[in-house]
Amino acid sequence: MDSSPKPQYLEDQEAQTKTGGKRGGWITLPFIVATMLGLGLAVNGTTSNMLVYLLKEYHVDGVKAAQIANVVRGSLNLVPIAGAVLSDSYLGCFPVILAGAAINVLAFVLFTLTAALPSLRPPHCTLSSVECQQGSPGQLFVLYAAICLLAIGAGGTRFNIATMGADQFSSTRDKDSFFNWYLVFLYASFMLGDTAIVYIQDSVSWAVGFGVCLATTAFGTIMLLLGVCYYRMPATKASPYTELARVIVAAVRKGSIKVGGAQGSVQYNVGAGAVVDPSGDGAPSKSLRFLNRAAMITTSHKSSVSGDASAGAWRLCTVQQVEDLKAVVSVFPLWSSGILLFMSIGVMIGMIVLQALAMDRSVGPHFSIPAGSVGVSCRVSFILATLVLDRVIFPLWRKITGGTPPTPLQRVGIGHVLNVGALVAAALVERRRLAQPGVPMSVMWLLFPMGIAGVGEALHFPGNMAFYYQEFPKTLRSLATAMAPMLVALGFFSSTMFMDVVTRVTVWLPENIDHGRLDNVYWTLAAVGTFNFAYFLACDRRYKYHNRAAM
Structure with missing residues (x-):
């Protein structure tokens, strides 16, 4: 019997068969694109006009309003990193995207209320002057709560939609093609947000504009749910970020430990209990040498190398784990x-x-x-x-x-x-x-x-x-x-x-x-x-x- 490892696409197909039939493929594209368009249009349209909203409705100074708007844009790109880590390591993409979309719906409910209810914003001021009353602490609390929910919701959706879309395909060509379509529709949603949403907010009313954002966000959430029977949802694996942390901890722990063996015959763990000489191809690279200690086999666990678990994952790492961390740091x-x-x-x-x-x-x-x-x-x-x-x-x-x-x-x-x-x-x-x-x-x-x-x-x-x-x-x-x-x-x-x-x-x-x-x-x-x-x-x-x- 052939014992060679199976290609990834065969493993994916077998996994899908076990979970109830073939899933994934291009049939999922309309649902993923509709979700992205609905969420992206609303989020980008709101952030593009956030400075004007702060100026006209909350009477914030121009430079300060620009600073707040940039903090919002920065948060929308920083918080999603936590969402990506959460989906990769624990929950998977779909639950995180669904939670993020639901939070965005709540955010736009608050935005719509700030624009529709006079009690949630300062009195209207026709002229920009020192007499214009700025928002009270309570009014600003509701506004900033909406902004925080917007950032948290984007944290669950912004990166994970692209990742979930790529997960629907097995071949590299299909994944590359998906990313091309993803970028096209992503920037199309940005353009619609910058034009249509901003125009409605400026020329019709802020309440109607935020209401449209609420509607498109709800539409995107519904389309995400409608495609659930077609999505391929790979199971999450062990967190790769934990492995990086293990390399750092192991290198620090063994910073002063004497390496077993004579000078010039340091041994390294290359995985599966194998031991190689540092002059061989399996040795760590010479860059960032202090990290190589994480893969050094010391006297304390040389006798137990055949069972890496007994040696302790936080004391002995593989050469590949060390090289992975070096690739990130470099x-x-x-x-x-x-x-x-x-x-x-x-x-x-x-x-x-x-x-x-x-x-x-x-x-x-x-x-x-x-x-x-x-x-x-x-x-x-x-x-x-x-x-x-x-x-x-x-x-x-x-x-x-x-x-x-x-x-x-x-x-x-x-x-x-x-x-x-x-x-x-x-x-x-x-x-x-x-x-x-x-x-x-x-x-x-x-x-x-x-x-x-x-x-x-x-x-x-x-x-x-x-x-x-x-x-x-x-x-x-x-x-x-x-x-x-x-x-x-x-x-x-x-x-x-x-x-x-x-x-x-x-x-x-x-x-x-x-x-x-x-x-x-x-x-x-x-x-x-x-x-x-x-x-x-x-x-x-x-x-x-x-x-x-x-x-």
Whole structure:
């Protein structure tokens, strides 16, 4: 009898047969896409217009409102990491997504109440002045409770919908195809949120706008439930994060233990009780050598190596576990270079809304572009750039280089450069706007820097995700896909701190930006971005790939 291991797709099919027939496949796509569209449209439409809601309905100062809005955006990208860990290690994707969707429904119930009930917001103020009454502690508590529920709900859905969708397919080709469709529909939901939801909130009423968000969220939740009989739901396995912790604990515990055997004959545990010499292929790599102690076989458990459990999982790890942790740790210098990149994006997104409010937003005699919708130009630019890159630029690159595609880090580096270019363009536009006091400048000028930022994002954001996915161990793929969104979260949090420092130290960001020097803020960020790009290049030069074949 053939004792070779079965391919993964056969194991998946057998597991599905045992649980009651064949599940998964493309039949699940409509349910997953509808869920994502319903939730994404509501969440993104609300966050895009959060700054305007705080300004107009709660009379929060402009810069402070931008900071709050960036904290919300950061939380929406940070909290989902907890949801990904929870689903990977304990519950599975579907229960976490369902719980997150239900929490989002509750969040939009609260948002709708804040807009519909006058007692839950300050009295209406027609003119922006010091006399405008801000929200009471009770009113702000309800608003912030809705925001917290929105972030918690997104924590259960934002990453896990993509993971559950990929779980429906066995072949790599189908999974790649699903991710392409996922990104298309994801950004389509962002665009609908930035335009339709924002327009309803600004031009009809906030209550109706939040009511529509509530309806689309409920629709997405219902579609998720309707597809339950078709979903493939793999059982959760042991937490890979625990294995990483075991390596650290074992290395620390054995920091002062004398290694068994003579000098030069240190032995390592390669799994299944095997023992190899460090000069052999099974020895740990030479990088981050202090972690190698976790796999060293000491005198205390050399006699019990054949039973790893008796040796203690928190005292003796395998060489593969050590290498998995090294793979994670080694990407952090490159990963850290993305924080300042997304910090500048966070500042630009918040400030461009304030610029739009001070500019001429009319398009013809009967229509005015909502300030919160200006950011949709970045979404459009992202989608168009992605199509051009995938269909034109990258194939041309392969022809020129003899079939070699651009590496993820090359795409990230070009994205860094374009982002600096977007900041320079934003500074020039703001300088022109300030040079014409009393003459409203067309909001269309803002489309230029936002378009450049969108092209840059089409390069650095997918490039980051591809890099982490390729370099991380297979057991940590969910963490890998969360690394890039984690940069978004930290970037938006950092943008809040950056604006706070600028407000305290300079006079560039007063409450009325017409009296400030926002262009100097953009020039400063462009300088920081240039320095950060140099740091990225230094990290790239020193990095040693763990999976060069996948590049």
